[in-house]
Amino acid sequence: MANNGPITKAAAVRDRGVTMNDVANYAGVSRTTVSFVLNNRSTANISEETRKRIIEAVQELGYRPNAGARALASQRSDWYGLVTEIVTAPFAVNVIKGAQDQAWLDRRFLLIAPSDQADAVGPNQGMEDAAIEKLLEQRVEGLLYAATFHRGVHVPQSAHEVPTVLINCFDADGKLPSIVPNERAGGRVAVERLLLAGHRRIGVINLDPNIPAAVGRLDGARDALAGAGLELDPELVVSGFATADGGYEAACEILDRYPEGQRPTALFCLNDRMAMGAYDAIKERGLTIPGDIAVIGFDNQELIAAYLRPKLTTVALPFEKMGALGVQTLAALTAGQPITADQQLVDCPLLERSSV
Amino acid sequence: MANNGPITKAAAVRDRGVTMNDVANYAGVSRTTVSFVLNNRSTANISEETRKRIIEAVQELGYRPNAGARALASQRSDWYGLVTEIVTAPFAVNVIKGAQDQAWLDRRFLLIAPSDQADAVGPNQGMEDAAIEKLLEQRVEGLLYAATFHRGVHVPQSAHEVPTVLINCFDADGKLPSIVPNERAGGRVAVERLLLAGHRRIGVINLDPNIPAAVGRLDGARDALAGAGLELDPELVVSGFATADGGYEAACEILDRYPEGQRPTALFCLNDRMAMGAYDAIKERGLTIPGDIAVIGFDNQELIAAYLRPKLTTVALPFEKMGALGVQTLAALTAGQPITADQQLVDCPLLERSSV
DNA sequence: GCGCGTTACTAAAGCGTGTCAACAACTTTT
DNA sequence: AAAAGTTGTTGACACGCTTTAGTAACGCGC
Numbered sequence: 001m002a003n004n005g006p007i008t009k010a011a012a013v014r015d016r017g018v019t020m021n022d023v024a025n026y027a028g029v030s031r032t033t034v035s036f037v038l039n040n041r042s043t044a045n046i047s048e049e050t051r052k053r054i055i056e057a058v059q060e061l062g063y064r065p066n067a068g069a070r071a072l073a074s075q076r077s078d079w080y081g082l083v084t085e086i087v088t089a090p091f092a093v094n095v096i097k098g099a100q101d102q103a104w105l106d107r108r109f110l111l112i113a114p115s116d117q118a119d120a121v122g123p124n125q126g127m128e129d130a131a132i133e134k135l136l137e138q139r140v141e142g143l144l145y146a147a148t149f150h151r152g153v154h155v156p157q158s159a160h161e162v163p164t165v166l167i168n169c170f171d172a173d174g175k176l177p178s179i180v181p182n183e184r185a186g187g188r189v190a191v192e193r194l195l196l197a198g199h200r201r202i203g204v205i206n207l208d209p210n211i212p213a214a215v216g217r218l219d220g221a222r223d224a225l226a227g228a229g230l231e232l233d234p235e236l237v238v239s240g241f242a243t244a245d246g247g248y249e250a251a252c253e254i255l256d257r258y259p260e261g262q263r264p265t266a267l268f269c270l271n272d273r274m275a276m277g278a279y280d281a282i283k284e285r286g287l288t289i290p291g292d293i294a295v296i297g298f299d300n301q302e303l304i305a306a307y308l309r310p311k312l313t314t315v316a317l318p319f320e321k322m323g324a325l326g327v328q329t330l331a332a333l334t335a336g337q338p339i340t341a342d343q344q345l346v347d348c349p350l351l352e353r354s355s356v
Numbered sequence: 357m358a359n360n361g362p363i364t365k366a367a368a369v370r371d372r373g374v375t376m377n378d379v380a381n382y383a384g385v386s387r388t389t390v391s392f393v394l395n396n397r398s399t400a401n402i403s404e405e406t407r408k409r410i411i412e413a414v415q416e417l418g419y420r421p422n423a424g425a426r427a428l429a430s431q432r433s434d435w436y437g438l439v440t441e442i443v444t445a446p447f448a449v450n451v452i453k454g455a456q457d458q459a460w461l462d463r464r465f466l467l468i469a470p471s472d473q474a475d476a477v478g479p480n481q482g483m484e485d486a487a488i489e490k491l492l493e494q495r496v497e498g499l500l501y502a503a504t505f506h507r508g509v510h511v512p513q514s515a516h517e518v519p520t521v522l523i524n525c526f527d528a529d530g531k532l533p534s535i536v537p538n539e540r541a542g543g544r545v546a547v548e549r550l551l552l553a554g555h556r557r558i559g560v561i562n563l564d565p566n567i568p569a570a571v572g573r574l575d576g577a578r579d580a581l582a583g584a585g586l587e588l589d590p591e592l593v594v595s596g597f598a599t600a601d602g603g604y605e606a607a608c609e610i611l612d613r614y615p616e617g618q619r620p621t622a623l624f625c626l627n628d629r630m631a632m633g634a635y636d637a638i639k640e641r642g643l644t645i646p647g648d649i650a651v652i653g654f655d656n657q658e659l660i661a662a663y664l665r666p667k668l669t670t671v672a673l674p675f676e677k678m679g680a681l682g683v684q685t686l687a688a689l690t691a692g693q694p695i696t697a698d699q700q701l702v703d704c705p706l707l708e709r710s711s712v
Numbered sequence: 713g714c715g716c717g718t719t720a721c722t723a724a725a726g727c728g729t730g731t732c733a734a735c736a737a738c739t740t741t742t
Numbered sequence: 743a744a745a746a747g748t749t750g751t752t753g754a755c756a757c758g759c760t761t762t763a764g765t766a767a768c769g770c771g772c
Contacts, residue, residue: 019758030722035760045719067493068424068433069758072727077424093449100470109494112468114456137423138465244663273663280665283639303659307600307629309636375728386752391730401749425728428757 018063027057038065071139080330081135082112083128083159084146095146095167098323106331111138132158142330145169146323150180150212163333167326168319170343177329179322179344183213186315186348187220187268188227190296193313194266195228197294197356203254203264204232205247205274206239214239217270217298236264240274247274251281255293266294266356272301275312275355295355298348311353318346374419383413394421427495436686437491438468439484439515440502451502451523454679462687467494488514498686501525502679506536506568519689523682524675526699533685535678535700539569542671542704543576543624544583546652549669550622551584553650553712559610559620560588561603561630562595570595573626573654592620596630603630607637611649622650622712628657631668631711651711654704667709674702 020038024031029050036044037054057063071077082099084092096112103110113131135143142162145155147169154172155164166178194202204221207214222232238253240246247269254264267282269275275297282293289295289310297305297314305312325346333339376394380387385406392400393410413419427433438455440448452468459466469487491499498518501511503525510528511520522534550558560577563570578588594609596602603625610620623638625631631653638649645651645666653661653670661668681702689695 021758031759032722032724032761033720036721039760041761044721047720050720064489064493066428066495066758068427068495069727070760071424072422072428072729072757073759073761075727075760093452096449096452096468097470100468104470109467109490111465112452112456114453114460133420134465137420139422139424244665248665273659276663277665301659303629303657304663307632307660309600309604309633377728387729388731388752388754389750392751395730397731400751403750406750422728425757426730428727428759429729429731431730431757 018061020063020065022061023054023057023063026061027053029054077139077141078107079109079111079138079140080142080144080327081132081138081140082110082144082146083115083131083135084112084144085115085148092146092148092168092319094319095323095326098320098325099144099167099327100323101320102324102327106327108327108331110327111135111140129156129158132156136161141334144323144326144330146326150183152212163330163339165326165329165333167322168317171341174341177333177340177342177344179325179329179346180212181317181322181348182345183216183348184220184223185345186298186317187217188224189220189348189350190217190268190298190315191221191224192227193350193352193356194268194294194296195224197266197290199264199266199294200230201233201262201264201266202236203251203267204237205250205254205267205269205278206237207242207270207274209239213298214270221268242271242273244273244277244280247271247277248281249277250274251278255281255285255287264293266296269295269297272297272299272304272312272314275314276304276308279308279312290354290356297355300351305351305353308355310355313353313356314351315348316351318348322346374417375422376419378417379410379413379419382417383409385410433495433497434464435494435496436464436466436498436500436683437488437494437496438466438500438502439471439487439491440468440500441471441504448502448504448524448675450675451679451682454676454681455500455502455523455683456679457676458680458683462683464683464687466683467491467496485512485514488512492517497690500679500682500686502682506539508568519686519695521682521685521689523678527697530697533689533696533698533700535681535685535702536568537673537678537704538701539572539704540576540579541701542654542673543573544580545576545704545706546573546624546654546671547577547580548583549706549708549712550624550650550652551580553622553646555620555622555650556586557589557618557620557622558592559607559623560593561606561610561623561625561634562593563598563626563630565595569654570626577624598627598629600629600633600636603627603633604637605633606630607634611637611641611643620649622652625651625653628653628655628660628668628670631670632660632664635664635668646710646712653711656707661707661709664711666711669709669712670707671704672707674704678702 020031020034024034034054037046037051080103100110113135115128115131136158140162143159143164144167145159145164146167147153151169152172153169155176164176166176168180170178170180191202225232238250240250251267267278269278275295278295282289287293297312300314300316305314325344376387376390380390390410393402393407436459456466469491471484471487492514496518499515499520500523501520502523503509507525508528509525511532520532522532524536526534526536547558581588594606596606607623623634625634631651634651638645643649653668656670656672661670681700
């Protein structure tokens with residue numbers, strides 16, 4: 001069945017949709033040649049004229065490659081899977097954005113699967129396993145596993161079948177690479193900012209003291225103080241629930257405990273929600289921010305930090321960057337780089353607003 | 357090549373990964389039979405014994421169907437595409453969640469593609485077209501197109517190749533079905549709540565008066581007032597930027613304009629960010645919420661509404677529900693329901709907190 | 713006029729699955 | 743006892759693409 005040169009558009013296209021065969025027929029070449037041209041195979045020599053004819057045929061017929069068929073034939077999918085508890089943490093969406101954008105740049109697709117009821121104690125393995133299973137059925141080349149708050153996690157066994165990178169959490173079993181915020185450096189940066197503004201007596205509104213975020217941020221605070229020849233006064237560290245109410249109560253406690261002269265002149269709130277509560281406690285007492293009391297937060301929950309009055313100076317959790325870095329790391333692993341349990345620390349940048 | 361009954365696991369599985377052929381060999385049946393069993397083909401009669409042997413083989417070998425190959429062979433992908441400006445609107449993530457959850461229930465996958473720089477005036481067609489093109493290459497069976505705020509949009513031509521449903525926006529060309537919040541009913545519900553609390557003089561802090569959200573919500577407010585035999589006093593409607601600062605200024609204007617007796621006793625803020633600013637204006641004047649002034653918002657931006665003190669009573673934008681409904685609508689369309697330009701209105705529920 | 717290297721292209725064998733037509737071995741009806 | 747189902751299973755083609763191993767045609771040196 002020799003090809004007698006180009007044929008008409010109508011004759012080339014069947015019912016179902018334009019395939020590579022249709023393009024080949026239309027251009028009067030073999031399907032192989034079309035494939036070579038579309039994939040820029042440098043090993044094959046295609047004359048400029050033929051190449052041009054094929055490109056024209058593609059445009060003329062509106063050919064659109066079938067990604068699934070390509071994946072099947074080439075045994076590579078260009079897909080990564082992202083498993084995350086998207087529900088519970090509205091701001092973890094930034095991980096998705098970072099990963100999505102990076103994947104887009106790398107011409108890869110991100111399949112997102114929910115793992116809703118997962119929690120630190122005992123993940124709802126049913127849903128999580130099913131999510132990973134579904135992703136593996138799609139033949140993703142790698143997995144990203146993102147948590148909503150920095151913690152150790154146990155990753156389902158099936159995740160070990162492809163390269164996997166943890167984001168905002170780390171492998172409690174110490175086998176998988178992970179990407180976490182540099183909490184300690186962030187805590188340091190926050191307190192250094194307060195020191196720079198002249199504050200020497202700094203109150204700390206702490207989270208649950210056992211979680212990685214609290215440990216790291218407090219260590220960072222100590223680092224900063226030590227750099228100025230100071231120590232962290234344990235009395236000035238008050239823990240509370242990680243909510244606005246918790247922050248309000250903790251702030252009240254610190255503010256009411258001392259007479260005016262000895263009162264801290266600045267509060268380092270370990271998250272923005274608590275800072276929100278602290279604002280109220282401060283304002284209630286007729287004090288001004290940052291005039292009487294400076295406040296610095298952590299997390300940079302945009303909707304809080306950017307809209308508090310005055311706007312909250314805070315240290316940002318680099319979700320977007322972690323997402324992007326996750327994809328890059330995955331790209332390196334799927335390209336053959338050996339898998340180690342490295343933990344990559346990502347800086348938490350200080351966002352200057354108006355509360356210091 | 358007759359099958360002589362079951363073979364060993366090692367013999368069945370080659371290098372690449374377990375395929376349906378491996379399962380068939382292991383179970384001593386043909387691949388067709390395995391396919392029938394796995395797809396529950398009711399037209400084929402499979403003996404209970406054979407079925408059991410196949411299921412066992414699947415588990416024993418850890419067989420995992422190849423979704424891409426299945427899609428290729430069956431010409432159905434079980435994939436939907438979601439195009440959205442995920443970046444700019446942190447809270448539009450709820451659309452994703454709603455859609456994702458519903459898709460998960462329907463055993464479908466959601467491929468999410470970013471269309472970042474799109475805006476109301478002139479979408480960045482380059483990126484948007486590319487996103488849709490990529491989704492079509494994946495052979496998605498339908499498209500969801502979500503906007504971050506309620507508006508009319510022009511959808512790229514390629515989106516018309518598969519069933520498409522618009523979420524939180526509507527087709528300016530009047531051809532595609534869409535799902536939008538019932539702004540008017542929401543506005544009514546908000547003002548009715550204030551009326552119920554006994555308020556008769558209600559100030560309105562308005563958005564840009566031209567956008568659909570403002571038009572609808574104000575109409576709703578009028579509806580509610582009319583129901584109580586009242587009219588909306590145009591003097592009490594103040595527009596401002598849709599930010600906390602804008603809300604602060606608008607609230608100041610309303611509050612300072614009247615002596616105490618004639619001052620509105622309640623403020624209907626057309627979004628939560630403006631309500632946040634209004635809070636400050638009210639508190640600054642030594643007034644209490646809701647004692648002196650009741651406040652009701654709109655949008656239910658969780659991080660604001662749930663953490664303001666007192667917590668903000670507000671009307672929720674049903675993003676999650678719209679996302680879910682989008683998937684359901686798409687399912688109906690891909691199942692063959694004719695495509696119309698229907699606009700589905702989704703109720704905006706009142707969330708009672710403590711500011712009324 | 714033959715071997716040899718280049719250039720430009722193609723035939724054909726997969727990739728892993730769905731699905732239809734067919735078939736062998738029974739059972740029931742006529 | 744032949745015809746007509748019924749049950750359980752399979753062979754073979756199709757889906758749209760990649761990729762390996764070619765081949766035909768041509769120019770070159772000797």
